[in-house]
Amino acid sequence: MVRLAVLYRGRVSSAFANVNGGFLARGAGRPSALEAGFRRIRPSKIPRATFGTVIFPHYRPTCYHILDKFHDAARLEPAMTPTIAIIGALEKEVRQIYHEIEHGTVAEDAGLTILGGEYCGFNLVATVAGMGTVNAAAATQHLISRYGANAVIFSGIAGGLNPQLHIDDMVIGARLRYIDTDNALIAESKPNLMEYASSDFLVKLAEETLIAHGYLDVTLSDEAVAPGTPARQAADASPFRRNNPSAPLRRYLVGTIATGNRFITGAEAREAVVAATEADCAEMEGAAVAHIAAKNGVDCLVLRAISDNCDEAYDAFCEREFDLDGYARTASSLTMAIIRRLSQKMGLYKPEA
Numbered sequence: 001m002v003r004l005a006v007l008y009r010g011r012v013s014s015a016f017a018n019v020n021g022g023f024l025a026r027g028a029g030r031p032s033a034l035e036a037g038f039r040r041i042r043p044s045k046i047p048r049a050t051f052g053t054v055i056f057p058h059y060r061p062t063c064y065h066i067l068d069k070f071h072d073a074a075r076l077e078p079a080m081t082p083t084i085a086i087i088g089a090l091e092k093e094v095r096q097i098y099h100e101i102e103h104g105t106v107a108e109d110a111g112l113t114i115l116g117g118e119y120c121g122f123n124l125v126a127t128v129a130g131m132g133t134v135n136a137a138a139a140t141q142h143l144i145s146r147y148g149a150n151a152v153i154f155s156g157i158a159g160g161l162n163p164q165l166h167i168d169d170m171v172i173g174a175r176l177r178y179i180d181t182d183n184a185l186i187a188e189s190k191p192n193l194m195e196y197a198s199s200d201f202l203v204k205l206a207e208e209t210l211i212a213h214g215y216l217d218v219t220l221s222d223e224a225v226a227p228g229t230p231a232r233q234a235a236d237a238s239p240f241r242r243n244n245p246s247a248p249l250r251r252y253l254v255g256t257i258a259t260g261n262r263f264i265t266g267a268e269a270r271e272a273v274v275a276a277t278e279a280d281c282a283e284m285e286g287a288a289v290a291h292i293a294a295k296n297g298v299d300c301l302v303l304r305a306i307s308d309n310c311d312e313a314y315d316a317f318c319e320r321e322f323d324l325d326g327y328a329r330t331a332s333s334l335t336m337a338i339i340r341r342l343s344q345k346m347g348l349y350k351p352e353a
Contacts (some may be wrong), residue, residue, distance in 0.1 A: 057331060082346075085149035086126040086335060087139055089285050092325050093156035096332040097126050110142045116313065120340050121348025125149065129285065131176075132261050136285035140292040141176035151202070151299035153338070154289040155331040159264055159310035161273060162253065162280040164218045166306065168327055170252040172206045173198050176287035177277040179260030196290035202301040202338075205345075209338045210252045214238030218251040225249065255280035257302060259287035264310045273310075282310060301338070305331040 089096040098104070098150035101117030101124055108114075112127045129139035136154070143149045155297045158171065167173065176196045178186070181196045198206075214235045218224050225232050235241055235249065258279030264270060273282050286302040307327040343349035 006110065014287045020131055045111040063100065080148075081121070081123050082150045083123040083125065083142035083148055084339060085147065085152045086124060087129050087141070087143070087152060087154045087285075088126075088156045088328075088332070089136065089283075090127055090132045090156065090328065092328040093332060094126050094128055096329055097124075097336065100336055101126070109146065109284050110138070112139055112142065114143070114147075116147070118341035121338070121346070122339060122343060124339075131284050133259060133288035135287060135291050136288040139218050140289050141296070144292070144296050144298055149298060151199070151301070152289055152293050153202075153301045153303065153335055154286055155303040155335045156283070156285075156305070157307035157327050157331065158257065158281040158286075158304035159308050160259070160281050160306040161270060161310060162218075162255065165251065165253060165280060166248075167308065168213060168330060169218065169250060169306045170210055170331070171257060171281045171304045171306065172203055172210070172252065172254045173257040173286050173290070173304065174203050174254045174301060175256040176290045177256060177258055177279060179258050179262075179273055179276060179282070181260075191291075191294040193291075193294060194302075196287050196294055198290065198301045199299040202299060202342075205342055206301060206303060206334075206338050207252070207254060209334060209341050211235075212238060212341075213334065213337065214240040215250045215252040218253045257286045257304060259284060266310075270310045281306060303331055303335060303338075 085187065086094060086097055098115055101115060101119050104117040106113060106115055112129070114125055114127045116123070116125050118124065125143050127143065129135045132142055140152055140154075143152065160166070160169070162336065171214070174197060175181075176198075187194050211234060216231055216235050220231055223229075225235075227236075236245070240250075241247070256279045258273050258277040258281070260282070262269075263284070264273055264282045270282075273279060280290060281304055283304060286304070290300045290302060305327040322334055340351070344351070
């Protein structure tokens with residue numbers, strides 16, 4: 001058992017949560033909001049009618065009790081289920097998630113269609129933010145403020161900049177940088193950062209999940225992934241490789257994502273982005289999501305499937321609808337696999353035998 005403290009109007013209330021395997025240990029640092037399963041909540045930000053009615057009828061009775069206690073200015077009692085927000089820029093990037101959530105409910109709020117539900121012991125809220133940094137930031141802040149998200153996962157497609165990456169490879173956004181932005185000016189305001197990051201433990205979790213799904217680290221040499229090597233044996237043992245033994249090897253990279261409000265296409269634009277950010281792929285939302293997560297002290301993961309090499313016009317890009325659906329589906333299915341793995345580590349979910 002791990003004792004957790006939650007602040008409420010200057011008073012500290014205690015609660016307990018079962019966390020297996022020392023999952024809360026993160027060196028000398030504090031446990032993350034998601035790992036603890038709790039976060040600081042401002043009662044004024046939680047409309048009483050929001051939970052347990054239209055949007056979240058699936059909340060457990062204990063959670064009704066907790067929220068009543070908040071509004072009645074009494075002490076907090078255990079226990080709140082961790083909430084994960086999942087955001088995509090396009091409907092195709094979250095479509096699969098809509099089908100997997102249990103006890104799903106839908107709400108129209110702040111210009112967003114928001115799905116709530118349960119998945120592997122977590123409460124999930126998912127939405128399509130729309131393209132661009134403003135849309136992504138607004139959706140992220142809303143899901144944190146209104147629904148108390150402990151973590152935000154943004155997944156979808158991106159254009160490849162690193163020549164080692166190929167279409168349908170994956171990038172885990174360890175670092176996220178804005179394009180065409182005076183980052184020094186932005187950093188004068190909280191969280192006072194020049195660049196942003198996915199949470200370390202979520203990056204590690206994503207990497208473990210990709211390896212389990214047959215992906216190979218793109219930084220490994222050809223010799224290191226040759227048949228018979230440990231890395232190749234692990235990949236070939238994955239369900240995907242067993243079912244598709246002749247399929248091209250799929251790779252992943254823990255790398256840098258560039259975010260801007262323009263669709264990057266053509267050699268000149270590619271080279272400018274790489275020169276400015278040293279990024280491995282480019283998109284239009286990730287840094288904004290990580291920025292708002294950092295501003296709120298919330299965990300974050302940005303995951304991208306490579307859909308093109310930033311070498312075609314947007315109109316031509318959109319004509320490949322079937323291909324784009326597949327790449328987006330890859331990213332969203334991996335997002336759900338990451339959540340399942342996290343749930344198992346936290347002891348919230350056990351897969352059926």
